[in-house]
Amino acid sequence: MWRYFLPAAAFIALGGLFAFALVRIGQGSLDIREIKSPLLGKPAPGFRLPTLAEPGRVVASSAFAGRPYLVNVWGTWCAECRAEHSALLAIGRTSGLPIVGLDWKDDRQEAIAYLRELGNPYAETLSDNDGRTAIDWGVYGAPETFLVSADGHVLEKHIGALSLAIWQKKFAPRLAGGGAP
Amino acid sequence: MIPEIGTLALIIALLLALAQTVFGLAGAQLNRPSWIAATTPAVAGVWVFVTVAFVALAYSLATHDFSVTYVATNSNSELPLLYRIAATWGAHEGSLLLWIELLATWALLVAALSGQLPVAFRARVLGVLGLVGVGFLAFTLFTSSPFARLSPAAIEGADLNPLLQDPALAAHPPMLYMGYVGTSVAFAFAVAAMLSGRLDAQWARWTRPWVVAAWMSLTIGIALGSWWAYYVLGWGGWWFWDPVENASFMPWLAATALLHSLAVTEKRGLFKSWTLLLAIFAFSLSLLGTFLVRSGVLVSVHAFASDPSRGMFILALLLFFIVGSLTLYAVRAPGLKSEGGFELVSREAFLLLNNALLVTAALLILTGELWPLAMDAFDLGKISVGPPYYNAVFLVPGIPLVFLLAIGMHAGWRRGLLSSRRRVLAMLFGGALLLALLLAFGAYRSAGTALTIVAFTAGLFVMGSALIEPVEAWRRGQKLPRAAIGMAIAHFGVGVWILGVTGVVSYKVEKDVSLAPGESTTIAGYTFKYLGTKPVSGPNYEAIEARVVISEGDRVIAELPTQKRVYRVQKNPMTHAGISVAWNRDLFVALGDDLGGGKWSMRLQYKPLVRYIWLGAVIMACGGLVAILDRRYRVRRTADAAVADGAAAAEAG
Numbered sequence: 001m002w003r004y005f006l007p008a009a010a011f012i013a014l015g016g017l018f019a020f021a022l023v024r025i026g027q028g029s030l031d032i033r034e035i036k037s038p039l040l041g042k043p044a045p046g047f048r049l050p051t052l053a054e055p056g057r058v059v060a061s062s063a064f065a066g067r068p069y070l071v072n073v074w075g076t077w078c079a080e081c082r083a084e085h086s087a088l089l090a091i092g093r094t095s096g097l098p099i100v101g102l103d104w105k106d107d108r109q110e111a112i113a114y115l116r117e118l119g120n121p122y123a124e125t126l127s128d129n130d131g132r133t134a135i136d137w138g139v140y141g142a143p144e145t146f147l148v149s150a151d152g153h154v155l156e157k158h159i160g161a162l163s164l165a166i167w168q169k170k171f172a173p174r175l176a177g178g179g180a181p
Numbered sequence: 182m183i184p185e186i187g188t189l190a191l192i193i194a195l196l197l198a199l200a201q202t203v204f205g206l207a208g209a210q211l212n213r214p215s216w217i218a219a220t221t222p223a224v225a226g227v228w229v230f231v232t233v234a235f236v237a238l239a240y241s242l243a244t245h246d247f248s249v250t251y252v253a254t255n256s257n258s259e260l261p262l263l264y265r266i267a268a269t270w271g272a273h274e275g276s277l278l279l280w281i282e283l284l285a286t287w288a289l290l291v292a293a294l295s296g297q298l299p300v301a302f303r304a305r306v307l308g309v310l311g312l313v314g315v316g317f318l319a320f321t322l323f324t325s326s327p328f329a330r331l332s333p334a335a336i337e338g339a340d341l342n343p344l345l346q347d348p349a350l351a352a353h354p355p356m357l358y359m360g361y362v363g364t365s366v367a368f369a370f371a372v373a374a375m376l377s378g379r380l381d382a383q384w385a386r387w388t389r390p391w392v393v394a395a396w397m398s399l400t401i402g403i404a405l406g407s408w409w410a411y412y413v414l415g416w417g418g419w420w421f422w423d424p425v426e427n428a429s430f431m432p433w434l435a436a437t438a439l440l441h442s443l444a445v446t447e448k449r450g451l452f453k454s455w456t457l458l459l460a461i462f463a464f465s466l467s468l469l470g471t472f473l474v475r476s477g478v479l480v481s482v483h484a485f486a487s488d489p490s491r492g493m494f495i496l497a498l499l500l501f502f503i504v505g506s507l508t509l510y511a512v513r514a515p516g517l518k519s520e521g522g523f524e525l526v527s528r529e530a531f532l533l534l535n536n537a538l539l540v541t542a543a544l545l546i547l548t549g550e551l552w553p554l555a556m557d558a559f560d561l562g563k564i565s566v567g568p569p570y571y572n573a574v575f576l577v578p579g580i581p582l583v584f585l586l587a588i589g590m591h592a593g594w595r596r597g598l599l600s601s602r603r604r605v606l607a608m609l610f611g612g613a614l615l616l617a618l619l620l621a622f623g624a625y626r627s628a629g630t631a632l633t634i635v636a637f638t639a640g641l642f643v644m645g646s647a648l649i650e651p652v653e654a655w656r657r658g659q660k661l662p663r664a665a666i667g668m669a670i671a672h673f674g675v676g677v678w679i680l681g682v683t684g685v686v687s688y689k690v691e692k693d694v695s696l697a698p699g700e701s702t703t704i705a706g707y708t709f710k711y712l713g714t715k716p717v718s719g720p721n722y723e724a725i726e727a728r729v730v731i732s733e734g735d736r737v738i739a740e741l742p743t744q745k746r747v748y749r750v751q752k753n754p755m756t757h758a759g760i761s762v763a764w765n766r767d768l769f770v771a772l773g774d775d776l777g778g779g780k781w782s783m784r785l786q787y788k789p790l791v792r793y794i795w796l797g798a799v800i801m802a803c804g805g806l807v808a809i810l811d812r813r814y815r816v817r818r819t820a821d822a823a824v825a826d827g828a829a830a831a832e833a834g
Contacts (some may be wrong), residue, residue: 002516007458008507011465015500017551019476021558022492030558 037138037146039154044071044146047137049126052103052111059124064148068155068175070099071146072122072162073134075106076114078142084161090120091167094174098123104142105131147171184249184328187237191322194285198314199222201288206306209377217304224292224307228285235282235475238327241480248334251275251327257340257750259721267351268341273475274327275489276354280471281317283355283362291366291391298387305373306366307749313365316498325489339463340721340750349409357402360675361393361467364432367439371457372506374595375513380453380706385446388460390444390814396436397805403429404798412758417691417769417786418437419794422571424479428470429548434543435463436458438536445532448594449521452529453538461510465503472499478554490762524596531589538585545574576632583639583679586672587646605649613641621687625789629687640679646674667808671801678797691787693773697754697780703786707768708732713779722748724757727781729770731761738768743783745772767791 024030039045046061072088074081092099101122103111108127115125128134137146140159147156155174158166201223208216238251242265247253253267257273264271270279288310295303314695321327349578370388374380381659411419439459446456472765473479476492523529549566556564587609591602617637621628628634630681654661661669690705701710712728724746731739741759748755759770766789 001511004511004514005508007461008504008511011503011507012500014551015496015504017555017558018472018496018499019475019493021554022476022496023759025478025492026490049553052683 002154018087032054037157038136038153039065039146040157042154044148044152044154046073046152047100047102047126047128047133049102049128050123052101052108052115052125055108055127059126061152064098064100065150065152067150068099069123069148071102071137071148072099073102073104073137073139074111075104075142077106079173080161081143082118084143084163085121087161087163087167089119090164091162092121093170094124097169097175101125102128102133102137104128104134104139112164116178128135147174183237183240184246184330187234187328188322188326190230190233190237191318191326191328194227194234194281195315195318195322197226198311198318201227201311202308202315205304205306205311206376207308209308212301213299217300220304220307220311221292223311224285224288226323228289228313229694231278231536233410235269235278235326238275238278238823242266242268242327244333245338247336248331248513249327249339250329250331253331253335253338254643255337255338257721259749260341260346261720262337263348263351264341264346267345269346270358271341274321274325276358277281277317277321277325278327280353280358280362281314281321283358284314284365285316287366288314289360291352291369295387299379302373302377302379302562304377304488306369309369309372310365310563313369313502316502320491320494324494328820338750340748343722343746343748343751343753343755344413346748347404347409347413347722350413353402353405353409355402356405358396359468360395360397360399360402360436360510361429361432363391363398364436364460364463364467366395367436367460368502368506370561372509375457375506375509378513379459380513380517382447382450385443385456386610386813389440389443389447390809392436392440392460393809396433396440397809399429399433399436400798400802400805402811404795404802407798408795412793413755414762415757417771417784419685419786419791422568424550425474426475427546427571430469430549431543431546432463432466433756434539434546435459435466438464438539438543440537441532441535449523449529451519451521451523452533452536453517453519454510456494457510457514459540461503461506461538462540463768464506465499466547468495468499468502469547469616472496473550479550521595523594524626526592528589528592528594529584531592535582535587538582540641542575542578544570548587549574562587566704580632580635580639583643583675587643589647590646590668590672602649606646609645609649610638610642613638613645625684625688627688627757629683633687635677636683640683641735642676643679644673644676647676662811664808664811664813667804667806667811669804670807671804672795674800674802674804676797677800680794681790681793681797684793685788688789689787689791692785693782694785695776695782697778703783704785706733707738707787709785711772711781711783714781717744719746721750722746722755725772725775726782727759727770727772729759729783731768741768741770743770743772754774762792764792765790 018039044061048058048060050103051059052055069168070091072073086100099122101124103125105128143161145158145162146154149155158170191587201220204216204223205220207213208220225595241249242256243262245252245256245258251274253273255272256265260268268275270276281397288307291310295306298306367388370384370391374384406426409420410421411417439456442452442456442459444454472492472495476495478492543622549570552566553564556562588606591606617634621634650665651661651669693703694702696711697700698711698713700710703709708731710730710732712730714725714727717724717726724744726742726744729741729743730737731741739761741761743759744757746755746757747753756771761768766787769786769788771784773784776782
């Protein structure tokens with residue numbers, strides 16, 4: 001009576017799924033926590049914000065149109081941001097891309113001191129004090145980094161601290177090949 | 182020294198559990214009385230050594246031994262003693278130890294209270310429990326030792342997750358685990374029955390009280406978790422269909438189904454293979470819950486440290502127990518014959534429907550739980566399954582189930598609705614509908630959601646229906662058996678629970694406001710006035726405390742202190758909601774963010790009937806307790822009596 005073996009067979013199939021998922025998670029090729037940004041492949045939301053150093057001067061995303069650039073969301077209150085800072089400096093130097101720093105809900109003086117201490121990877125550092133621009137970009141935790149194409153589309157997004165390895169694996173191919181997934 | 186004693190005790194316990202398995206299973210199979218006799222001392226030995234290990238960990242926590250990794254990561258010198266003890270099960274390694282401690286305790290209880298079972302059968306049950314123990318002891322020792330040393334020792338501990346520093350949550354895991362692990366007893370009985378080939382009504386009778394006990398613990402455990410989520414997470418929700426909540430709810434549904442199908446197997450000798458399958462299913466879902474929570478394959482708000490290598494170990498355990506028992510089932514089940522049949526309207530038929538609906542709900546919840554993982558694993562896209570799905574798959578089988586329950590309680594075995602009850606039921610249904618309308622339009626002045634009237638009617642109908650039998654018996658001066666009283670109480674609890682859920686879902690009012698000191702706002706006829714904030718400090722946290730005065734008309738009802746805490750070590754902010762409780766509603770204030778200038782954002786809520794959700798669960802569990810105390814489960818010490826009884830039951834069936 002083969003039908004009595006159905007429950008066991010169903011469970012073996014379920015076990016196979018779990019084993020497959022666990023192996024992929026172990027290899028790092030499956031990240032169940034990752035949520036793909038709905039912005040990928042879509043036009044970037046843009047920004048229009050005062051700079052950190054001179055609050056009187058406003059910079060808009062249109063200033064970067066025509067070439068690819070990075071947007072990095074950070075804050076002095078964010079420990080992971082400190083962890084990725086040296087990687088950001090290196091990426092800025094080696095890739096030649098301008099990085100726009102979005103200083104999110106931060107204290108202005110502390111942020112200036114922070115950049116003075118650790119070095120400034122940013123082409124422009126903008127203050128998003130009320131967090132509205134971060135909401136536009138769908139940011140839910142710092143640090144987050146976006147790669148925007150020359151025609152203003154979001155090519156890639158990374159949540160959490162950036163490293164050179166992640167840069168090579170995730171971002172560099174997008175720049176070479178162009179399109180979003 | 183103490184942690185090493187703990188490790189040593191766990192190693193000895195593992196060896197004794199192996200002995201328990203071998204003596205129990207092989208002794209019964211080969212019919213060696215001396216081996217069988219050695220099983221019980223092995224069970225006692227496992228319990229003693231596991232308890233030594235458990236106490237060793239609790240002691241290390243209580244005495245701040247920060248040279249133990251587990252203590253250093255889950256405790257702190259400022260942590261109050263209650264939470265230092267509760268930290269014993271506050272993280273992965275310790276909660277596994279609790280799992281094992283409870284398993285050993287269940288086995289000890291089975292050994293002590295099963296004097297009436299045939300010795301070989303009892304040895305098999307204990308052998309299977311021993312095997313489960315071997316699996317989990319090995320898992321703990323090889324992948325998750327709670328006694329691992331930290332070198333150099335930490336000067337201070339990283340503190341217990343502040344979310345867990347709460348009395349309800351100190352009690353929640355032990356209750357829940359009692360239930361989870363309790364399903365292993367039903368499983369052990371089922372496997373023992375399949376091994377011995379003794380699948381008669383007697384087997385069902387032996388299993389029933391254990392299933393009821395496990396089900397009670399699960400009920401209380403889930404209710405405590407829900408209550409905790411309600412006032413600690415600060416959102417005022419009581420159920421989120423979070424993967425970890427579902428992991429506890431699915432075994433509950435399976436255990437509830439098992440409870441009812443066991444009744445049929447015991448009384449009528451029917452559904453035998455189905456009952457076996459359910460016993461395996463309930464335990465499988467408990468193991469699956471453990472796996473899902475700890476392996477890191479699911480995303481959940483419940484932050485359990487998870488890692489894939491541990492996941493593989495549990496998966497191997499899971500497959501061994503479940504596939505092993507299901508294969509045994511596939512071999513045994515074809516030989517099972519049902520004795521006699523039943524008609525379309527009979528208690529058997531109602532219970533069959535009950536089982537079909539409960540299992541459908543459990544399987545659909547499981548599907549929702551695993552679907553995103555399957556999609557993700559095969560790169561078919563990221564999806565998340567949320568409350569709309571779960572509400573649907575729970576309500577669609579759930580609402581018919583409640584009406585069937587109200588009627589089915591009054592169906593006789595074999596055939597027929599008890600004719601004397603038809604009129605009473607019809608009157609009760611009318612009364613329930615009338616009362617539901619009165620409640621909706623009279624008390625809350627609106628029809629609520631599409632299902633409000635239906636659900637109120639269902640709840641009231643079940644409550645009334647549950648009382649019919651006790652009231653009749655009381656009128657006639659008869660004494661009902663405890664099992665019948667227990668059933669009535671539990672079913673009454675289901676009705677109470679439904680009233681609570683319906684009230685809060687249909688008529689809750691939530692408002693997010695920002696208030697400056699002295700300002701007030703009104704929801705659902707209650708005026709909330711914000712007086713201002715002041716800093717306060719607790720043993721291991723600093724807090725901002727806001728005072729909000731609630732009044733209804735001119736009458737001041739409550740002055741609620743509500744806090745936003747920052748725990749000194751882990752630094753994460755926690756809301757400590759202010760709640761004013763009354764018999765018919767909660768008023769709930771949770772503090773949000775400081776908006777500057779003394780202004781704060783806060784979330785105000787009016788939660789009608791919310792307490793009945795947990796009250797209902799407690800009543801259900803009380804029903805279980807009364808039923809367990811029924812005379813027919815009382816220990817009969819001689820094996821002869823049990824055998825004679827079994828033969829009689831087989832004849833009668």
